[in-house]
Amino acid sequence: MKLSPGQRRRTSQASRIAERRRLVAMTGAAAALAVLAGACIVIALAVRRPAASSAAQPSLRVAYSPESQALLGELLAEFNKTHPKSSSGKAIQIELVPTWPDQMARSAVAGEVQAVCPDSSIWLGDIDAAWSEQAGNTGPLVGETVRFAISPVVIAMRQEVAGSLGYPGKRIGWTDIIDRARSDSQFSWSHPSTSSASGLLATLAEFYAGAGKTRGLTVEDATAEATLKYVAAVEATVKHYGEGELATVEQQLAGGDQRLDAFVVQEQLVVYYNSRSEDKLVAVYPAEGTLWEDHPLALLELPGLSPEAREAFAAFAAFLKGDQAQAIVLHQGYRPADLSIPLDSQGSPLVAANGVDPRQPETVLQVPSSAVINVVRDVWWYTKRHTNVILVADTSGSMDGSKLEAARQALAAFLDSIKGDQERVGLVEFSTSIVRVIPLAELSQNRQALQVAIQDMEAGGDTALLDAVSNAYSQLQELGDQERINAIVVMTDGRENASRTRLSQLVTRIKDGNSRGVPIVIFCIAYGHDADRNVLSTIAKASGGQVRGGDVGSIQDLYKIISTYF
Amino acid sequence: MNRTRLVFVAVILLAIGIVGASYALRGAGGQPLEPQKQQKIEVRVACALPVEPWVRQAADKFNAEGHKQDGAPITVQVIAVDGLTARSRFERGDFDPLPTVWIPDSRYLVELANLTLRQKQGRDVFLTDGEYRARPIAVSLFAWGIYSSRAKVLQAKYGTINWRTIHDAAIAKGGWPELGGQASWGYFKLVVPNPRRNVGGLAAMVAAAGEYYGKTRIGVDDVTNPQFQAWLGELMGAVTDFSSLSAYSAEDLALFGYSMGDGGQLLESDLLTHMAGIQARWQEPMLIIYPDYITWFDFPFTIWMGPETTAAEKNAALQFEQYLLTPDVQRQAVMQGLRPVNSDVSLDLPDSPFTKWKDQGILQVVPRSSAMRSPDRDTLDALLRWFDLNVMQR
Numbered sequence: 001m002k003l004s005p006g007q008r009r010r011t012s013q014a015s016r017i018a019e020r021r022r023l024v025a026m027t028g029a030a031a032a033l034a035v036l037a038g039a040c041i042v043i044a045l046a047v048r049r050p051a052a053s054s055a056a057q058p059s060l061r062v063a064y065s066p067e068s069q070a071l072l073g074e075l076l077a078e079f080n081k082t083h084p085k086s087s088s089g090k091a092i093q094i095e096l097v098p099t100w101p102d103q104m105a106r107s108a109v110a111g112e113v114q115a116v117c118p119d120s121s122i123w124l125g126d127i128d129a130a131w132s133e134q135a136g137n138t139g140p141l142v143g144e145t146v147r148f149a150i151s152p153v154v155i156a157m158r159q160e161v162a163g164s165l166g167y168p169g170k171r172i173g174w175t176d177i178i179d180r181a182r183s184d185s186q187f188s189w190s191h192p193s194t195s196s197a198s199g200l201l202a203t204l205a206e207f208y209a210g211a212g213k214t215r216g217l218t219v220e221d222a223t224a225e226a227t228l229k230y231v232a233a234v235e236a237t238v239k240h241y242g243e244g245e246l247a248t249v250e251q252q253l254a255g256g257d258q259r260l261d262a263f264v265v266q267e268q269l270v271v272y273y274n275s276r277s278e279d280k281l282v283a284v285y286p287a288e289g290t291l292w293e294d295h296p297l298a299l300l301e302l303p304g305l306s307p308e309a310r311e312a313f314a315a316f317a318a319f320l321k322g323d324q325a326q327a328i329v330l331h332q333g334y335r336p337a338d339l340s341i342p343l344d345s346q347g348s349p350l351v352a353a354n355g356v357d358p359r360q361p362e363t364v365l366q367v368p369s370s371a372v373i374n375v376v377r378d379v380w381w382y383t384k385r386h387t388n389v390i391l392v393a394d395t396s397g398s399m400d401g402s403k404l405e406a407a408r409q410a411l412a413a414f415l416d417s418i419k420g421d422q423e424r425v426g427l428v429e430f431s432t433s434i435v436r437v438i439p440l441a442e443l444s445q446n447r448q449a450l451q452v453a454i455q456d457m458e459a460g461g462d463t464a465l466l467d468a469v470s471n472a473y474s475q476l477q478e479l480g481d482q483e484r485i486n487a488i489v490v491m492t493d494g495r496e497n498a499s500r501t502r503l504s505q506l507v508t509r510i511k512d513g514n515s516r517g518v519p520i521v522i523f524c525i526a527y528g529h530d531a532d533r534n535v536l537s538t539i540a541k542a543s544g545g546q547v548r549g550g551d552v553g554s555i556q557d558l559y560k561i562i563s564t565y566f
Numbered sequence: 567m568n569r570t571r572l573v574f575v576a577v578i579l580l581a582i583g584i585v586g587a588s589y590a591l592r593g594a595g596g597q598p599l600e601p602q603k604q605q606k607i608e609v610r611v612a613c614a615l616p617v618e619p620w621v622r623q624a625a626d627k628f629n630a631e632g633h634k635q636d637g638a639p640i641t642v643q644v645i646a647v648d649g650l651t652a653r654s655r656f657e658r659g660d661f662d663p664l665p666t667v668w669i670p671d672s673r674y675l676v677e678l679a680n681l682t683l684r685q686k687q688g689r690d691v692f693l694t695d696g697e698y699r700a701r702p703i704a705v706s707l708f709a710w711g712i713y714s715s716r717a718k719v720l721q722a723k724y725g726t727i728n729w730r731t732i733h734d735a736a737i738a739k740g741g742w743p744e745l746g747g748q749a750s751w752g753y754f755k756l757v758v759p760n761p762r763r764n765v766g767g768l769a770a771m772v773a774a775a776g777e778y779y780g781k782t783r784i785g786v787d788d789v790t791n792p793q794f795q796a797w798l799g800e801l802m803g804a805v806t807d808f809s810s811l812s813a814y815s816a817e818d819l820a821l822f823g824y825s826m827g828d829g830g831q832l833l834e835s836d837l838l839t840h841m842a843g844i845q846a847r848w849q850e851p852m853l854i855i856y857p858d859y860i861t862w863f864d865f866p867f868t869i870w871m872g873p874e875t876t877a878a879e880k881n882a883a884l885q886f887e888q889y890l891l892t893p894d895v896q897r898q899a900v901m902q903g904l905r906p907v908n909s910d911v912s913l914d915l916p917d918s919p920f921t922k923w924k925d926q927g928i929l930q931v932v933p934r935s936s937a938m939r940s941p942d943r944d945t946l947d948a949l950l951r952w953f954d955l956n957v958m959q960r
Contacts, residue, residue, distance in 0.1 A: 122807075139651075139654055140762065144646070147821065150821060214741075215803065216803055287750070289825075292826070339842075339844070339846060340846065343847065359849065360825075362750045364755075364822075365806075366805075366806050367806065
């Protein structure tokens with residue numbers, strides 16, 4: 001059929017229109033599909049988002065004693081390698097939160113963690129007591145508990161010192177240590193504060209000895225005047241306290257002037273020390289009895305505890321009791337909870353060559369009730385060896401801003417950490433000049449003034465670091481107090497540029513003063529990257545002290561740690 | 567853009583749309599298009615600690631064998647929980663989800679729970695007769711487990727070991743040297759489970775009361791008698807540490823050895839489970855001595871009869887109960903130190919702990935003795951209150 005030109009034009013026009021319509025329709029459909037697909041993707045992403053964020057949430061948060069970091073860290077790493085999953089297929093994630101045992105009750109009742117792993121079960125009673133106080137009679141908070149590693153508390157002693165006390169022929173006890181410390185001024189010993197099980201045990205042992213008992217210690221015994229006098233006399237012989245047993249062992253390994261003849265730690269740390277040192281320690285299992293650090297992992301039966309948390313706990317607990325974990329436990333010098341593992345198996349570090357005896361201890365001290373333990377901990381602040389400590393704070397111009405604000409908070413936290421009002425604290429600020437802001441006095445008299453002065457600190461001027469240390473050192477030497485621990489805590493963020501005192505003069509003065517006069521230990525905090533660490537190290541070393549590095553984020557914790565030495 | 571390209575783009579977008587939609591649906595909780603599977607029946611068993619390893623082992627095997635109820639597969643899930651704790655959780659309505667089955671340590675805990683729950687629910691939730699009644703699945707009894715060196719010294723001094731002689735040892739001011747033992751052993755140390763964590767602690771106190779009074783039924787008047795309380799207080803004074811004691815006292819005794827406890831009256835099955843470990847770790851076995859007044863635990867298999875449990879779940883639970891009573895599974899119980907309730911199963915199996923530890927005093931037939939009766943709720947509560955006030959807060 002032939003079409004006329006008009007028809008052809010119309011047909012061609014119609015076909016173009018139809019083509020255009022199809023194109024429009026297809027474009028519209030494509031656009032609609034694109035919108036639909038886009039919407040689907042958006043919805044999919046929106047639906048997925050909460051899952052992604054919940055995957056980032058740990059299934060279980062566990063507060064653990066920082067002393068067990070090496071063991072728990074390794075065990076958790078191995079656990080994670082198994083890619084554990086819950087019954088719903090979600091990845092199990094466990095977060096370890098370092099918390100000193102005496103702080104765990106607070107974290108537990110606040111619901112900040114769902115499980116705890118203190119160094120000893122002795123703290124579990126505290127948690128239940130705190131829960132009972134907060135929640136009333138709703139049953140215990142501490143639920144299922146598993147043990148995976150244990151270690152007895154021992155007196156770690158230099159081999160030659162133990163020999164002089166009659167070891168190994170004679171059984172050595174707490175009273176031998178106490179008698180030696182009281183009769184020999186050169187005998188240097190230490191125990192951690194009552195924030196850890198080993199420190200608490202050492203303190204309990206002193207209270208038992210003071211009360212003339214080996215069991216049945218009561219509140220009346222612990223607060224009797226004769227007991228308190230005895231404990232105070234013993235504590236006066238302690239060289240210094242410290243941030244914990246592991247830190248003490250590390251300091252002993254590092255050498256220096258803080259060498260101790262004896263210190264209280266768990267058996268595992270004797271193995272740890274001996275495997276790294278030529279100079280050997282022996283673990284003395286006290287004749288009167290000791291305590292066990294049993295590292296319990298306990299689930300907290302908090303209201304609304306999620307099934308995921310329960311599953312995570314069960315999976316981790318099962319892993320800790322398994323063969324692989326138990327082999328790690330023994331390898332690190334702990335006694336495994338799996339009784340089928342012989343302590344004298346091949347490769348076991350629990351051998352006489354490492355200063356330990358797996359057949360010991362033969363007896364333990366009786367653990368009093370939570371009420372008596374709390375009294376002992378409170379009373380200890382009054383019987384412990386007291387301190388004269390001068391805080392030397394840099395307020396030069398470079399401290400301006402967030403640095404100074406963090407320093408204020410850190411100094412305030414330091415004061416809060418020192419609970420005993422009988423401790424003496426003073427404050428010296430330095431920039432171009434030196435200002436004795438608050439004279440050294442007991443906290444019962446100047447705690448509030450110190451708090452105000454700390455908040456009023458302002459930055460400006462140069463850095464007369466050496467003059468400031470010299471000034472604080474003079475104050476303590478002039479006081480001449482041999483009964484107390486004497487210390488300076490100096491913090492600076494910069495380089496010395498304004499002192500009259502030279503470093504060599506200061507070092508000579510410190511060495512002479514510490515040998516002829518009152519021994520004063522200097523803790524130095526290098527605050528930020530610009531602090532002159534070499535100068536600070538030289539000062540600290542001359543006094544037998546330490547240098548610690550800190551920044552805005554860590555300065556508060558650092559001051560808290562240093563407070564444990566007093 | 568030509569037509570071919572447009573069609574190509576449209577197909578790609580369509581594909582993306584379909585994938586996106588399916589992804590969105592799956593993300594929103596929808597199920598992929600698979601044939602629907604038969605719903606499984608879950609039997610949750612709250613199980614007393616002494617039988618939990620055995621029941622769990624049996625449950626794993628039961629699950630693997632693929633047992634069914636009305637065509638639906640049964641899954642048994644075991645939750646370890648001490649009898650007293652479980653009782654208070656039932657009473658407080660604290661279990662979520664509610665267990666289908668409760669295996670407490672002793673029948674009297676079921677009776678106590680029923681007493682409380684009857685007030686709330688208007689009827690017994692655990693039955694004592696009929697098809698779904700509570701039935702024992704294994705039994706065990708309380709016996710003295712004492713480190714052999716210490717037991718020999720006590721036997722030499724007192725002739726026999728019972729709560730009265732243990733009390734005398736506990737109050738010896740001079741400790742072990744006064745009793746004829748070594749100075750390095752310190753004072754006599756008794757192991758009693760913390761009754762707030764382990765019903766065995768309560769059983770030990772009731773048994774002590776039985777011997778003190780020379781009778782098997784103990785009441786409130788007996789446990790509130792000041793003379794008895796003073797005597798019990800002295801006895802508990804020989805326990806080294808209630809705070810560290812876990813719910814597993816025999817395990818504690820094995821783990822911490824004679825340093826923590828010279829011995830105590832504990833469940834025979836727990837002692838048998840740890841005999842080998844004790845010997846390996848401390849190079850010294852325990853001696854087992856049977857008391858004159860014996861406390862039995864009968865581990866009743868008890869089904870929750872409330873509306874929360876469906877008929878299918880109850881019947882699935884019954885299937886598991888029957889499974890636990892089969893000779894093979896009962897033999898497994900014997901291997902874990904429990905006494906079987908199936909009379910076809912003997913204790914005299916090769917490698918059975920009842921055979922292996924004969925020389926340490928284990929008896930397959932318990933000597934003639936008096937069985938302690940289960941005390942009533944008020945008596946138990948009075949004992950627990952006394953414990954809280956006089957021992958935990960001493």
